[in-house]
Amino acid sequence: MKSVLLFDVNESLLDLGALAPQFERVFGNGQILYQWFGQVLQTAMLTVITQQYSDFSSVGRSALDMMAEKHGISLTDDDRTSIVGGMRTMPPHPDVLPGFEKLRAAGYRMASLTNSPPAVARAQLENAGIAPFLDNIISVDDVKSLKPAAKVYHYAAGVMGVEPAQTRLIAAHSWDVAGAMSAGCKAAFISRPGMVLNPLFERPDVVAPDLLQVADQIIAAEA
Amino acid sequence: MKSVLLFDVNESLLDLGALAPQFERVFGNGQILYQWFGQVLQTAMLTVITQQYSDFSSVGRSALDMMAEKHGISLTDDDRTSIVGGMRTMPPHPDVLPGFEKLRAAGYRMASLTNSPPAVARAQLENAGIAPFLDNIISVDDVKSLKPAAKVYHYAAGVMGVEPAQTRLIAAHSWDVAGAMSAGCKAAFISRPGMVLNPLFERPDVVAPDLLQVADQIIAAEA
Incomplete structure (x- = not known):
């Protein structure tokens, strides 16, 4: 699924x-x-x-x-x-909009989950041209906690109407991936230059250097 | 007191x-x-x-x-x-042993509370000549959590037989000071070069650039 x-x-x-x-x-x-x-x-x-x-x-x-x-x-x-x-x-990395195109074509439901306050997140995603791909811009402010607190990921799952295990957090930060997986979500790590996973925590099943390749791996893993 | x-x-x-x-x-x-x-x-x-x-x-x-x-x-x-x-x-900073002398002379009970594992903490403090000043070398390993978790500070207070409010955590790290104060302890900040307090958290009543001056301020504040 x-x-x-x-x-x-x-x-x-x-x-x-x-x-x-x-x-x-x-x-x-x-x-x-x-x-x-x-x-x-x-x-x-x-x-x-x-x-x-x-x-x-x-x-x-x-x-x-x-x-x-x-x-x-x-x-x-x-x-x-x-x-x-x-x-x-801030501009999107060059792989981001093509990655979203690919995931939209594959029929995924998508939302942002950032620590940025709601008004900032909305401005960021609109300025970068990402907002049209998203079904939701989810705010940590609603639960008055920041990532990587488990309750933030649980809240986001609830907003999207699914269990945490039915969500996948996509990030270039090992601490965000670890927080999400610890909260029961799946994850994908974008291994951007200088970004590395933390070996003390479980490794996600999807790891790739940009969103296009992350998209390919997610689509293959969930086929 | x-x-x-x-x-x-x-x-x-x-x-x-x-x-x-x-x-x-x-x-x-x-x-x-x-x-x-x-x-x-x-x-x-x-x-x-x-x-x-x-x-x-x-x-x-x-x-x-x-x-x-x-x-x-x-x-x-x-x-x-x-x-x-x-x-x-690692060697002690030059102000450390004279600072401990001063606090011992003033009659303080003292213990270490570091994230270092017990055997490492003991070796560190013995090699640096600090161990003889301490009534206890308290291990976070006993509670299976690291600082700045509240339960670590609470455990340390218990080991010393006092309430958290009767302890004072002394550190050059803003996060340790904030964690201790959030757990109900007093604190003192050693503002070593490059070390600054986090303005989002409560400011401790004792702030000084080395342990000698921290000792003077603690003794004055608690006289």
């Missing part, structure tokens, strides 16, 4: 590298982008563990303030807005 | 930078050390969220394998052993 496909958005579908020029401008080093996003993820997990929910844009701004303090930089409100706001207009 | 003091070990008391030459040798870049330790922490949090406990040495080795795959390096068993095993012999 065909899974309902749940797509992570930041890095998995959209190219976070588009923010590098902003970090180059503000910090004098575009690579700080990845240090920042690492802190964003750490804080997201910390909000899950401590059950102190914050929306993902607040998490992004706080991580930016931490990077600024760490590197002895003063940030203006414009700096914060241009970086966090820049997440709304 | 005097708190029971619970000390984080890696980076907070011991200088992780001692491992940089191993990363320089294996990866050709000592700075990969910090990327590795970031992955170690991310995996630790993921084990808490998914409730799939692994001991911290296994977490360390798996994170090393992820760094190797990410950077296209082949690791030998000797490489793994020399890096993860090297954590046993």
Whole structure:
């Protein structure tokens, strides 16, 4: 039976590298982008563990303030807005729209499941041309928790009217794949450059370097 | 009333930078050390969220394998052993032993609370000359969870025979401070170079750049 496909958005579908020029401008080093996003993820997990929910844009701004303090930089409100706001207009990786075409042709039901707040997620997916492929843009804000909390994946399954085992989370992040599988979902890992699976957690049955090949593998595995 | 003091070990008391030459040798870049330790922490949090406990040495080795795959390096068993095993012999930061002298003179009861497995923690603290100051070396392994899970801090309070509110966690990590405070403990943050607090979480009443100044502030705050 065909899974309902749940797509992570930041890095998995959209190219976070588009923010590098902003970090180059503000910090004098575009690579700080990845240090920042690492802190964003750490804080997201910390909000899950401590059950102190914050929306993902607040998490992004706080991580930016931490990077600024760490590197002895003063940030203006414009700096914060241009970086966090820049997440709304990141381009899709080149394989993404053809991958969605293939999955739509194969008859899959699809939704996004990102930590981004609802308005940001909608803007991201519309700007990238992905929204028309999706049956739903599911918001973690409705359950006041961020991924990789199990209840987020369970909520998404409920919104799509299926059990968690009938969903498949697709992401370029090992922690998202591990969180989804731990919550009883299937998963697929997009092994984008620099992205690797965590060997401590179960390996998904679908692993490929781009969404076209991920789509082929999903279609073959579920035929 | 005097708190029971619970000390984080890696980076907070011991200088992780001692491992940089191993990363320089294996990866050709000592700075990969910090990327590795970031992955170690991310995996630790993921084990808490998914409730799939692994001991911290296994977490360390798996994170090393992820760094190797990410950077296209082949690791030998000797490489793994020399890096993860090297954590046993990291030197204390120069302020640490004088800080403990001061706290002992002030009559504090003290214990370590690190994610390191029991045998590693004992070796680390003995090699660094810290063990004689401690009333207890408390193991997260006894509760099969890693920090920053609340139950680890609660367990440590129980081992010391006090309520969580009567303990104070001392660390150079914002996530450890946030986890402890969220679990009802007091905390103190050692603001070592490059270490900053997370503005999304409550600020501890004690913040200072080294253990001597942290000790002074704790003694003053609890007088």
